[in-house]
Amino acid sequence: SAVISQKPSRDICQRGTSLTIQCQVDSQVTMMFWYRQQPGQSLTLIATANQGSEATYESGFVIDKFPISRPNLTFSTLTVSNMSPEDSSIYLCSVYPRESYNEQFFGPGTRLTVL
């Protein structure tokens, strides 16, 4: 398994500002994934972050809005830029541990409210 922590756990932000969410894993992993869960909705994959290369974004998500960093094998950040109320969601990161590479484990999420 993998132990994943995220910071902050929640935040309330003003529209037009940006927030950076951190994701820390207790072991080295190849890929890290970022998901968005809008209120009452399911999870949608935003992007995949591979250490040493640019993140790969899913349709409907762009790097200018959701820049991602992946400086090493245990850490990643997701920035939500120029926020609007529509960005109010839970943002989750996830990984496949190397010892169980077919099972995806999720962090506790960051609950973001944009006013």
Next chain:
Amino acid sequence: AQSVTQPDIHITVSEGASLELRCNYSYGATPYLFWYVQSPGQGLQLLLKYFSGDTLVQGIKGFEAEFKRSQSSFNLRKPSVHWSDAAEYFCAVGPGGGADGLTFGKGTHLIIQP
């Protein structure tokens, strides 16, 4: 394109009764299938998974699921629910191999009546 359908948005079950949550998937190759549970204010917890082999898989907390390729289904079952099972349940599909994210269904909200 892959997709997951959970046709029941809400399900209400009496405590002690049996439960079945439906999941249908569309996937071009052999799917890796998962059920996750999300309790209020909690993260996602993996209940069980299916990759290959026996089509009836056992998970944590007394849950099981059956893979039926002919019906493209992966329904979750529990013989007797407990009040603590009240949560949101998500079915998900992926390609396996550790390089890709998952596609989730919209979830089923389980309510337990006393």
